[in-house]
Amino acid sequence: MKRELRLMKGNEAIAEAAIRAGCDGYFGYPITPQSEILEYLMEEKPHERTGMVVLQAESEVAAINMVYGGAGCGKKVMTSSSSPGISLKQEGLSYIAGAELPCLVVNIVRGGPGLGTIQPAQSDYFQAVKGGGHGDYKLLVLAPASVQEMADFVELGFELAFKYRNPVMILSDGIIGQMMEKVYLNPQKERSSENLEWATTGKPAGSERTIITSLELDSAKQEVFNQKLIDKYREMERSEVRVEEFQTEDADYLLVSYGSSARICQRAVDLARAEGLKVGLIRLITLFPFPKKRLEELAGSVKGMMAVEMSAGQMVEDVMLSVCGKVPVVHFGRMGGIIPTPEEVIENLKTKIIGG
Amino acid sequence: MTEEIIIAGFGGQGVLSMGKIMAYSGVMQDMEVSWMPSYGPEMRGGTANVIVILSENRISSPIIREFDTAIILNQQSLDKFENDIKPGGTLIYDGNGITRHPERKDITVYRIDAMDEATSMEMSKVFNMVVLGGYLKVKPILKLDNVVEGLKKSLPERYHKLIPANEKALHRGMEIISEVEQN
Incomplete structure (x- = not known):
């Protein structure tokens, strides 16, 4: 398969990839730092x-309801x-999850709360992985760390x-959205014309109506449905966890990070290794499902973990739940659109874990 | 080989597009590249900067705080970034409007009066290409041919008639850049 090499912004890469993936429709509303997609x-x-x-x-x-x-x-x-706009979409996402429908939602995160800042942040982690809207549901959340x-x-x-x-969410931020890198694009895929039995495409003669709803007033039936959703999320946890590891084999200390922060941590690992510190990095690619098992395993071989994210400390809670107190877990992050430097990451690792 | 560059100046001076052409040229040479612009409110207030990384290896962080080379096009940017150049690194600056000149002794400083040159060529729009020419001369990482190819890639087709003028500006920049003698 011949892939086309381009130099693009992350936002542009999403847009071009959507066309090539055979996407049928995009519905959006402009907001910095993701307007380039539209x-x-x-x-x-x-x-x-x-x-x-x-x-x-x-x-x-309106856009999420068109979706x-x-x-x-x-x-x-x-x-x-981006963040404030994604908050507005939460009701729709809950309905889509409740109606068991597929869709793709991209959040190019900026700092909050409220209108916050237009600079990058990772402060929407909880909203993305814990539900965001009402009811017991999950999005499958992917965290890209490059334009590719x-x-x-x-x-x-x-x-x-x-x-x-x-619904699947791509949780990225202003860094990856705005930066340009090389990207290899797949060839054009045809739009699908497959007839899906659950889709509302008109009632064929002699068969039942297809109804899409998230409403069920019979509690017994609703509980059965809730259990079905939970089973689906457990299946994702079994089959869809994705991570990338850097120098974890012999690591004494582990950085846990995702997205643009993980890029900064990669550099921090190189700097730390040059100083003789055995530091490794696990980069989360899926945020839900969360790589609980792998972190639990790594807790057996490292002396401590530091979650690095551009927030007040959100993903760190899932790291703590995964390692169940086996090793110390601390958090380091910057907020408000400030991007941490690799040097800061190492300093904090030293003061919070190695020396602590 | 990795070259980490910051280009900083006023919005409208072509800072971002100069970076883009460098990134495209890097791609032509099979290098890994990243181009990270400032996109914040400061862009709307006058100053713009972009970090370009050219490397033979996978690029980790696209955001860095220390640079091999700084290309500085106004006083605010000189004040902001002079201390972020690695010891032994390179500073290229345009003397136009500069009242406090570079003071670091542990870096190599080059001056290029590109604004004056572009004005005298009556082509103020190719100012950034004069600067880029200067960079190519003192840091011969990107090949001129690849830069011209990069120009073609990054300019919309309707501007391709301007490529000869841009090429001329690149050559002029290579001629006029000069090292600042340090005592």
């Missing part, structure tokens, strides 16, 4: 290339936004969304 799609006129619909909705709420509608018809649909992964995870995201009939 802008690129508008400029590319994918309707002329593949028939893909691109629509700027009147609001984020709900498109997904209900069995279409490959997506939306994107921005592109790759669009196709992967759609695949997983349809496999589990569940």
Whole structure:
């Protein structure tokens, strides 16, 4: 398979990858730092290339409900936004999860709360992995750390969304969204014309109506449905955990990180190793499902772990739950759009874990 | 080989596009590249900067605080980044509007009066290419041919008629850059 080499921004890579993945529809509303996704799609006129619909909705709420509608018809649909806009989409996401429909949602995170800042942050971790909207549901969350992964995870995201009939989120931030790197793009995939038995595409004569709803007033039935969702999430935990490890084999100390922070940690590992400190890094690619088992294993071989994320400490809680107190786990992060430096990471590792 | 560069100046001076052309040129040479712009409110207030990394290896952090080379195009940027150049590193600056000149003694300082040159060539728009020419001269990592290819890639087709003027500016920059003697 011949892949095309391009130099692109992360946001542009998502947009181009969506067209090439055979996406049927994108519905969005502009917000910094992800507006290039919508802008690129508008400029590319994918309707002329593949028939893909691109629509700027009147609001984020409208956009997510257009996604709900498109997904209900069995279409490959997506939306994107940044933190405040993703908050607006939470009701829709809960309904889509409750109706068991596939879709892709991209969050190019900026610092919060509220309107916060337009600079990068990772402070939407809880919202992304713990539900975000109401009710017992999960998104499958992918965390790209390069422009290449921005592109790759669009196709992967759609695949997983349809496999589990569940919304998938790409959780990135302003760093990966705005930076340019080399990216190898897959060839154009055809849009699917497959008839999905759950999709509302019109009632064929002689068969039952297809109904998509997230409403069930019979509690006994609703509990059975809740259990079905939970079983699906357990299956994701068994089959879909993805991580990348750097120098963990002989590590005394482990950095746990994801997305752009993991890039900074990679550099920190190199600097620490040059000083003779045996530091390793586990980079989480799926945030839900979370790599509990692997962290538990690593807790048996390292002296301590430090979660590095651009937040007040969110992912660190899942690290702690995974290692069950076997080794000390601390957090280091910057907030408000400040990006930590590799040197700061090492300093904090020294004061919080190695010396502590 | 890894070269970590910051380019900083006023918005509108072509800082981001100069970085983009360098990144494209790196791709032409089969290098790993990253281009990380400042996209914050400061862009709207006047100053712009971009970090470009060119490397033979996988690039870890695209955000760095110390640079091999700083290309500085206004006083604010000189004040902000002069101390972030690695010892033994390179500083290239345009003397236009500079009231406090570089003071570091442990780096190599080059001056290029690209703004004056571009103005006298009556091509103020190719100012950034004069600067880039200067960089290519003192840090011969990117090949001129690849930079011209990079230009073609990063300029929309409708501007391709301007490529000869840009090439001329690159050559001019290579001629006029000069090392600042340090006592």
